[in-house]
Amino acid sequence: MNKYSKLALGLSIALLAAGCSDDSGSDNVAVLPQPEQPQEQQPLALPQSQLESSWFKVGQQAVARAQAQTINNTPGAAKNIILFIGDGMGISTVTAARILAGQQQGLDGEEYQLSFEKMPFAGLVKTYNTNQQTPDSAGTATAIMTGVKTKAGVINVDETVPRGDCAASKQRPLTTVLELAEGQGKSTGIISTARVTHATPAATYAKVPDRDWEYKVTDGDCTDIAAQLVALNAGDGIDVIMGGGRRNFLPSSETDAEGAAGKREDGRNLVDEWLDRYNDGVTNAVYIEDQTGFNALDVAGTDKLLGLFNPSHMHYEADRGNDTAGEPSLSEMTAKGLELLSKNDKGYFLMVEGGRIDHGHHAGSAYNALTDAVELAEAVQVAMDKTSAEDTLIIVTADHSHVMTIAGYPTRGNPILGKVITNDGSGQPEETPALAADGLPYTTLGYTTGRGHADYGETADADERYGHEIDTGRKDLTNVDTTAPGYHQEALIPTSAETHGGEDVGVWARGPGAHWVTGTNEQSYLFHVMARAGGLLD
Numbered sequence: 001m002n003k004y005s006k007l008a009l010g011l012s013i014a015l016l017a018a019g020c021s022d023d024s025g026s027d028n029v030a031v032l033p034q035p036e037q038p039q040e041q042q043p044l045a046l047p048q049s050q051l052e053s054s055w056f057k058v059g060q061q062a063v064a065r066a067q068a069q070t071i072n073n074t075p076g077a078a079k080n081i082i083l084f085i086g087d088g089m090g091i092s093t094v095t096a097a098r099i100l101a102g103q104q105q106g107l108d109g110e111e112y113q114l115s116f117e118k119m120p121f122a123g124l125v126k127t128y129n130t131n132q133q134t135p136d137s138a139g140t141a142t143a144i145m146t147g148v149k150t151k152a153g154v155i156n157v158d159e160t161v162p163r164g165d166c167a168a169s170k171q172r173p174l175t176t177v178l179e180l181a182e183g184q185g186k187s188t189g190i191i192s193t194a195r196v197t198h199a200t201p202a203a204t205y206a207k208v209p210d211r212d213w214e215y216k217v218t219d220g221d222c223t224d225i226a227a228q229l230v231a232l233n234a235g236d237g238i239d240v241i242m243g244g245g246r247r248n249f250l251p252s253s254e255t256d257a258e259g260a261a262g263k264r265e266d267g268r269n270l271v272d273e274w275l276d277r278y279n280d281g282v283t284n285a286v287y288i289e290d291q292t293g294f295n296a297l298d299v300a301g302t303d304k305l306l307g308l309f310n311p312s313h314m315h316y317e318a319d320r321g322n323d324t325a326g327e328p329s330l331s332e333m334t335a336k337g338l339e340l341l342s343k344n345d346k347g348y349f350l351m352v353e354g355g356r357i358d359h360g361h362h363a364g365s366a367y368n369a370l371t372d373a374v375e376l377a378e379a380v381q382v383a384m385d386k387t388s389a390e391d392t393l394i395i396v397t398a399d400h401s402h403v404m405t406i407a408g409y410p411t412r413g414n415p416i417l418g419k420v421i422t423n424d425g426s427g428q429p430e431e432t433p434a435l436a437a438d439g440l441p442y443t444t445l446g447y448t449t450g451r452g453h454a455d456y457g458e459t460a461d462a463d464e465r466y467g468h469e470i471d472t473g474r475k476d477l478t479n480v481d482t483t484a485p486g487y488h489q490e491a492l493i494p495t496s497a498e499t500h501g502g503e504d505v506g507v508w509a510r511g512p513g514a515h516w517v518t519g520t521n522e523q524s525y526l527f528h529v530m531a532r533a534g535g536l537l538d
Contacts, residue, residue: 069120076535077512078393079347081181082338082383083530084116085144085200086376087137088358088369090401090505096366096445097373099416104374108413114374115381116396116508124504124520127400130159134502137358138211140399140523141203146174147527155199155225156207166220169209177527178204180536181349182235187341188348190238191333193314193372194355195245197225200399204351205232215248215263224248230270230277237278239304240337240350242328246289246308249274257289258324260311271306278304291326299339307333316356316368317375318485319460330354330372331379338386347391349534352379361402362497364450364488365462367417369404384510393511393533395526401501403448404489408434410444417483420444433478440474443482447491450498456486470494 050056086093094114102112129139129152136152143149150159156176157169178188192201197214206225210218214225223231226248232238249270250262264270271287278285285304288294294307309327314320320327328336334352341348354376360369380396387394408420411429419433419441433441452472454465465488472494481487491498507526509517513533517526531537 072512078533080392081349082394083351084396086354086398089398097370101374114377119508119510121514122508123518137199141200143523145176145203164210166222173207179234185346187239187344189240189350192243192353192355196243230274242307242333244310244314247311294328318371334379363462363465366445368462389511397507398505403501449493449495450491452491454488459486
């Protein structure tokens with residue numbers, strides 16, 4: 001019998017006794033049993049060793065910073081918006097880049113934080129296209145820039161448009177966040193280490209049913225991407241353009257300063273057309289194509305800037321010193337771009353892409369992918385240092401992931417690009433690399449798909465891989481320096497190039513509206529965060 005049953009029985013007996021009392025006037029009061037009172041719970045005392053742990057103290061400090069964070073919930077509070085896109089910078093890439101950056105500074109690496117990882121708000125983004133589980137950059141960039149998900153391969157037209165259908169694309173165009181900013185008189189800019197006509201930068205301004213129409217249209221009377229950039233009629237056109245892709249602006253009859261021929265078969269020189277459009281006696285438009293021109297730029301006297309630093313994509317960061325004419329880094333371009341855009345009192349929108357992260361992965365070169373990701377983090381730090389969280393929203397994200405994995409059980413601080421070395425029961429690293437079941441050592445980083453193993457020593461240009469045969473499967477890496485710039489990781493499945501991954505990617509933010517990126521959202525949601533924070537739809 002539990003205590004409540006006993007209480008009920010006692011009550012019944014008391015009532016019965018009361019009913020049988022005489023009329024003598026004597027008190028016949030039943031005393032009911034009292035329920036047990038719970039004892040006051042005492043908080044547990046943490047052991048001193050726990051309180052003194054560095055991990056514990058770091059956690060306390062992080063919670064205190066989060067508690068002190070001021071949230072600006074006012075639509076339109078973001079005078080400026082800076083969007084960073086690490087092309088192909090999935091979660092495993094961020095993790096590996098963080099470790100590499102830390103190890104480059106003499107740390108174990110795992111505890112390090114990239115610049116954007118210190119931002120107060122973060123979330124996840126779903127990257128699929130409307131017709132593909134694993135996406136491409138054209139569809140994902142369109143979602144970010146317009147708020148509308150669409151097919152793979154098309155730029156700023158909706159999902160009903162068949163790829164390559166010029167007529168259909170004219171019926172279903174989408175307006176971008178850059179165009180909205182132009183419409184409000186803000187300055188705008190695009191910076192990329194890829195061609196400025198490539199999918200991600202093109203998604204800020206172009207509307208085409210095929211991402212490959214960078215300099216030539218193969219259906220109907222649509223306008224190619226490069227020509228759309230020069231003729232953009234939103235506002236007064238883009239103010240800052242820096243990246244690669246010079247060949248798409250020059251006729252095939254001309255050769256540039258680096259000896260590369262143009263691609264255009266229509267005879268147009270779009271660089272000259274751009275200069276003619278903006279050098280009207282009032283505006284000062286400047287075209288540059290090398291490090292010397294970049295260094296000599298007069299920011300105060302420049303209103304419009306077009307910088308095309310390479311015939312195709314710019315060099316990988318690790319290989320940048322080998323550029324024939326010299327080219328600036330992504331962080332240098334970001335700094336210069338912000339100086340120019342900040343001259344507008346109405347504010348600005350800037351998109352910065354680390355485009356070659358993606359290309360490093362496609363070539364199966366974790367070294368190049370990660371060093372370019374570290375450089376993107378440097379560019380983000382530049383933006384954080386040059387702006388205020390009071391009026392500038394900074395968002396850092398990726399368009400999609402890649403199939404690079406972090407595997408094995410490497411000991412703490414093991415070189416992220418190295419072979420797996422485990423530790424013994426006391427935590428001390430073993431003297432030799434771990435061996436797989438086939439008796440061979442293996443690397444922490446590897447790819448599911450791709451061209452597979454290659455060892456080019458100190459060659460830092462990952463694109464070297466495309467000039468050699470596919471060589472997937474396991475290799476004996478015993479005497480191979482897998483941390484060298486020219487090492488390409490093993491791949492399981494032979495493909496012409498490593499493929500994108502389909503998992504969610506991260507998003508980090510600082511400034512007005514930054515707290516809206518939390519949770520797991522569709523990629524198209526990021527447009528609405530930028531538009532609401534910047535008051536671009538008001």
